[in-house]
Amino acid sequence: MTVTRRGFLGITAATLATTSAATSPAAASPVATRSAAPPGGGTPSRTLYLGTYTSSPGGGSGIGIATYEANGKxxxxxxxxxxxxxxxxxxxxxxxYAVNEQRAGGVTAIAIDAPGKLRILNRQPNQGSAPCHLTIAGDYLLSANYGSGDLAVHPIRSDGSLGQQTDLVKHKGTTPHAHQVLQAGKYVLAVDLGTDSIYTYTLADGKLLLRHQTTLKTGAGPRHLAFHPSGRYAYVANELDSTITVCRYDNGRLTPTNTVSTIPPGSPQNYPGEVITSPDGRFVYLTNRGHNSIAVFATSAAGSALSLVSTPSCGGDWPRHCALDPSGRLMFVSNQRSNNVTTFAVAHRTGGLTQTSSFSIPTPVCVSV
Structure with missing residues (x-):
């Protein structure tokens, strides 16, 4: 598979855009925002940060800033x-911290001077192509480069800005496409759609050392994974065959145990996007792009198995990302092609989703709560 597959899957021309000059702190003034406190007192609203594509036609102009009320509006x-x-x-x-998903990729550090008040600290190139995911591990920021199939490491300075890159590790294979990087205790895991693999690393002094590689079914296209709260199981969203794989996890090693479909029989072509777990581990949620739904799975008591409960509409087109608010009672879904973020109320007992509102924004592809 090639980078053009990413365009086919609805990822915009951002991956092919030329990187603009780095933004200097002097050029980045704080953003003025309205107060999050409601008139006359009451429960204050919370802040959302919204990732977008800026180089696509009709795209966003940067990082969206918003608030939401207790009802999710x-x-x-x-x-x-x-x-x-x-x-x-x-x-x-x-x-x-934000990726800059362009051909010559980069990562940007931003100060949150107050909720909703942002100020750019600096930007660093990451020597890779089309970074699409990142995580913080200790004093380092790690980014996954989809286009070049590698992981970049940047130190985080005491003021939150980013230092020069300390490592770049390329996945071996014909067409590696690193799609996610996350910390799991003392390990760093990287999910690669192109090699159908999940790599386990340790990180020391800014360098990654490969410890293990787990290979899934050929052509599955693993995109993202999420852990059960126990840490004993992980759920891998497979983008290319529309499945989710349960893996047993122990000391950095993932062992696939069972795989189920993310859509009902007879559904249209579909590409899973994000996968998340409920705070209590009783439910797993996955965005279906194509079927345009949220797959709701119930877990077994220990989290070792999944059963598909329902696939309610996502309230838009091409749900790339979803996130739960800290209470676990609200879910936000980024619908990339319909330019809206939908809010769902989450039923604690059943895990069911009920759409409560919709918010318009150009090409939303990530919600940070």
Whole structure:
């Protein structure tokens, strides 16, 4: 498979765009936003940061900033411009980090001076192509490069800005496409759609060392994984054959145990996107792009098996990403092609989803709560 497959799967021209000049701190002024406190007191709203594509026709102009109420209704409060193609975001404390998903990829560090008030610290190239995911591991920011099939490592300075890259590790194979990187205890896991593999690394002094490689079914196309709260099982969303694989996890090693479909029989062509677990581990949620639904799975008591419960509509077209709010009672779904983020109320007992609102924004591809 080649990078053009990413365009076929609905990923915009952002992966082929030329990287703009790095944004300097002097050029990045703080964004003015409306207060999140409701008039006359009451429960304050919470802040959302929204990843978009800026280089696609009709795309966004940077990182969207919004608030949401207790009922899930979203209101726009501003945009941080000057960040190119911020298709995936992650926060830690008073800092936000974004990929720049372009041919010459990069990562951007942003200060959160107050909820909804953002200021660019700096941008660093990551020597890879089309970074689409990142994670924080200790004092390092790791990014996964889909186009070049490698992982980049940048140190995080004491002020939250990013230092020069300390490592770049390429996955071996004909067409590697690193799609996710995440920390699992003392290990770093990387999911690669092109090699049908999940790689286990250790990270020390800014360097990654490969410890293990788990290979899934040929052509499955693993995209993302999420852990059961126990840490004993992981659920892998397979983009190319529309399945989800349960893996037993122990000391950095994943062992596939069973695989189920993410859509009912007779469904249209479909490509799973994001996968997440409920805080109590009783349910797993997965976005179906094509079927345009959210697959709701019930887990076994220990999390070792999944059963498909329902596939409610995502409320839009091409649901690339989803996230739960800290309470676990609300879910936000980024519908890339219909330019909206839908909010769902989550039923604690059944795991069921009920859409409560829809918010318009150009090419939403990530929600950071």
């Amino acid at each position: 979203i209101s726009a409060t501003g945009v941080l411009s000057g960040v190119e193609d911020p298709s995936f975001l992650v926060t830690r404390g008073r800092h936000l």
